Each structure stands twice: as C-alpha cells, then as structure tokens.
Amino acid sequence: MVRPSKKTQIPNLQEAIKETAWRQIAETGAATLSLRAIARELNITAPAIYNYFPDRDALVTALIIDAYTSFGDYQIASRDAKAEDDLVGQLQAIGFAYRQWALDFPQRYELIFGTPIPGYQAPMMEVLPSAARSLSALVSVVEGLRVVNRLNSRGFPSVQPGYEEQFETWKTYAGDYDILSLAVSMLIWSRVHGLVSLEISGNMPPFGVDGAALYQYEIRSNIDQFVKGI
Amino acid sequence: MVRPSKKTQIPNLQEAIKETAWRQIAETGAATLSLRAIARELNITAPAIYNYFPDRDALVTALIIDAYTSFGDYQIASRDAKAEDDLVGQLQAIGFAYRQWALDFPQRYELIFGTPIPGYQAPMMEVLPSAARSLSALVSVVEGLRVVNRLNSRGFPSVQPGYEEQFETWKTYAGDYDILSLAVSMLIWSRVHGLVSLEISGNMPPFGVDGAALYQYEIRSNIDQFVKGI
DNA sequence: CACTGTAAATATACAGTGTTTATTTACAGT
DNA sequence: ACTGTAAATAAACACTGTATATTTACAGTG
Numbered sequence A, B: 001m002v003r004p005s006k007k008t009q010i011p012n013l014q015e016a017i018k019e020t021a022w023r024q025i026a027e028t029g030a031a032t033l034s035l036r037a038i039a040r041e042l043n044i045t046a047p048a049i050y051n052y053f054p055d056r057d058a059l060v061t062a063l064i065i066d067a068y069t070s071f072g073d074y075q076i077a078s079r080d081a082k083a084e085d086d087l088v089g090q091l092q093a094i095g096f097a098y099r100q101w102a103l104d105f106p107q108r109y110e111l112i113f114g115t116p117i118p119g120y121q122a123p124m125m126e127v128l129p130s131a132a133r134s135l136s137a138l139v140s141v142v143e144g145l146r147v148v149n150r151l152n153s154r155g156f157p158s159v160q161p162g163y164e165e166q167f168e169t170w171k172t173y174a175g176d177y178d179i180l181s182l183a184v185s186m187l188i189w190s191r192v193h194g195l196v197s198l199e200i201s202g203n204m205p206p207f208g209v210d211g212a213a214l215y216q217y218e219i220r221s222n223i224d225q226f227v228k229g230i
Numbered sequence C: 001c002a003c004t005g006t007a008a009a010t011a012t013a014c015a016g017t018g019t020t021t022a023t024t025t026a027c028a029g030t
Numbered sequence D: 001a002c003t004g005t006a007a008a009t010a011a012a013c014a015c016t017g018t019a020t021a022t023t024t025a026c027a028g029t030g
Helices: A013-028 A035-042 A046-051 A056-080 A087-104 A106-113 A124-147 A164-174 A179-200 A211-226 B013-028 B035-042 B046-051 B056-080 B087-104 B106-113 B124-147 B164-174 B179-200 B211-226
Strands: none
Touching (some): A013 A035, A056 A124, A106 A179, B013 B056, B013 B106, B056 B087, B124 B164, B164 B179
C-alpha cells in the first residue's frame, strides 16, 4: 500500500502533528522532539510531515507561535480580571500569571525563551506578532501608568533613535504605546524572566529559598521602583 | 594500521579533545557539538574519545566546569581590582564583569546557563564546586555589606529551614557566608542574568534600547535597593 | 632479552536522526 | 471516463552517539 484510502487517513493532519509534538514535548521535553517519533505515533511516515511543514524548524516555529499565543491569552486574561483603573493590581496580576504559566507549562516556556532545539533560531519576522502581543499586556499597564503620570522613570536610560521603523512594526501587533513604556516593560520582563528561568531550569539551588516568596518580593520591588504614589 | 605509533599520537589527548570542542563551540555554537566532528579534526576515530570521557555528557560536564572556573576567575579578579573597603565599587565591578564575560564568550555563557545540548542535564554534584565558587565573588561582597550593617534586606523573604546540609556543602566551596547574603545574591544574580541572557540570545528586540545603558541602570537599581547609606 | 598484561586505539556495527528523491495512487475537476 | 495534482510511501543519504570485538604499542617482570 503506497497511499492509504481517505477513510483511514487522519483528518487535519497539520493540527494532529502539532498536537503530537506538544504531547511528546510535555512528556520528554523539547530537546527530544523528533519528526520520526511523531510520524511513528501517527502511523505515517516521516517524509509525510514535509507536506505540512517544510522542515523541522518550521514545525518548531509553529509550535512557538502557538505557545506565545496561549501565553499572551493568559497574560491578557489576568490583566482584564482586575478593574480597569486598578493599574497596580493589574501589574501584580500579570506578574503572578507570568510565573504561573511558566510553572504550568515549563516545556513551553523553555521552548519560547530558551534554546532547547539544537541549531534552531526563531525567525523574528514570523514570531513577532504573537510575541509582541504576549508582551502587550505588561506594556499596556506600564503605558497606563505613564499616561496618568504615575510611571517613575527617573534615571531610566533614554531610548536611542534610528529604530522607528521596527518599533512601528511592533506597535502594529502590540498596540500604540510610547517607547518608554516598552523599554521599562522590557526591564521588568527581564527581571521576572530571570527568576522564572532560574527556577524552571533548576538552576536555583534549593537552599531553603522559597521561589514563590522571592518572586513576590521581586514583583513588589518592581512596583516600588516604577510606580509613583502607591 | 590499527594503532598509530606513539610518535604520531597526540600528547595529552584529553586536553586536546576539550580544546577542539571549545573551538567548535566558538565557531558554530554548542548545539552542533559532535564527538565525531571532534574526532575528525583530531584525526582519530570517534570511539577513541570514550577512553577519556565515558560519554558525550561527561565531556559537556567537563567543559561546563572549565567554563565556570574561567568565569569565576574573572569575577574574583574584577572584585579584587577594587579596594578592599570599597564594597559598592566591588559590587559594580562584579556586575560589569558579569556582562563583559558573557559578551566575550556568549557560547560559554549559554553552555552554563542555557540548555543548548539536547537532553543534557548538568549533574549538580560535579558542577557545584566551580559553580559555587563563581558566585562567591558576589556573595562575598553582599556578606561584607551585611557585616558592616550596610545590607538593606528589609522585606526580604526569610529563608526556610531544612536545607542546612546542602548549604554547608555549598559553603565548602564558596566560603562561610550567611544564608541571607546568599539569598540576596541570588536575586541580584537573577536580575543580571535576566538582562544578559536576553541580550545574548537576541531576544531583546533592537528598538533603540541600549543594552549597556540598560544594564548600567539595573546595576544602579541593585545598589539603590540593597545598599544602605550610599 | 623474551614474555605477558594492560591500555589505547581501530574497525565494525547498530539504532537513531533530518532530509531528498523518485514513485505510486487516491481523489477532484473537466 | 480521463487527467492533473497533491499527498502519501519507499528507499536512500549523510549524519549522530554508542557498544562490541579486535588489534597492537608499550610497560613491567622473569
């Protein structure tokens, strides 16, 4: 049999491939992702996957975009669960949601922000829309603070000109925010990312340091530093 | 010829293997590290490597330990270049040295703190000595601040009991410091790590945000937050 | 000097990977 | 009914890490 009849075929094979990939990633980690293993599980041959993804990296990119989207949904939902004028509450909620999502889906987190696939480098252009949107929850709150003059950006390094075009592209997907809000957001993001990535990768030695408590302290530090008139 | 005469053999093959590995990592990144490629370059066969390293992971572990040692040397040297009583200066120097080393050897940084090798998980017990030492420069300065009552740890979460044994092991390699100094150091570390890893991995979108300036701002934030009476 | 044991290398093989090419064939549209 | 296309398979290539068996250079000992 060279090609099975349509009855025995899997409908929506593209989705099935991604689902199988996610299942394998959840089980054994992103590092051991294998096209042949996916094909085995779906009872198809490996080259059949190439009808849906030009190569393995394209599949990984699709997975990353899905992960970013799920992550962004979670960030936005956590923000919108707070009252619209409770900017500090929103900032906190986004922060805790960040860690919670990472703990719930450590492999997805690693797939997005780490480099678990050998030789893979995410193509900025393709990933940007979902990535920008996932960060937009945070940026929108920082922008909200800035607009009501509650953003403390004293001493914050000024943003250099020359990248207006890329920033415009970013705004297409994330929303029309001031670049200062983006820059402050990136610093806040780097802080939570630092803690979370250490915790997830097991590089935070277990010396009695409570990850949740330390994270809470860091969220509060961010608020103390960047929010005026608490 | 089954085994070449000693004249044509490479002396100190163990070191030669590691050097070749580093060269390949510097050229094409840690992800594409390959025993067979190393063997090809050294004009030996791949299984010969197994006389010096039980498997690929053992070689990676050896590389990581070397990288930690080099990193630790650099951290300690940058601290000792400042006057012994200039604790804030030392804190700054260590911070800038951290980023500089990472920019100078991005692949080494990724090898230590990322997960570029598929399926590889560093064995804590073997890596701990060099890892603890590399962090000890920072901890020693924080401890110095604590001793002269200049460490601002107000609101810092208390360390939970139950891990005294592991902490004792750590102190064997890093020095006899208070666990509060270690905990504060880990938060500082997570901050610089967050920024540096974003910058190195190219995940910090180039929207005119100057990496060096942002890093300098973050170093200053750490000092403002954790040092009393500047 | 001859002998022997060990250690270090090779040769070979196995199972796995991503990917390419050629081939077959089920299905859709005319 | 015919034909073109798209989707699958089959087979092969070039890799990878690793295990096993074999060979042999060298060191130590009588």
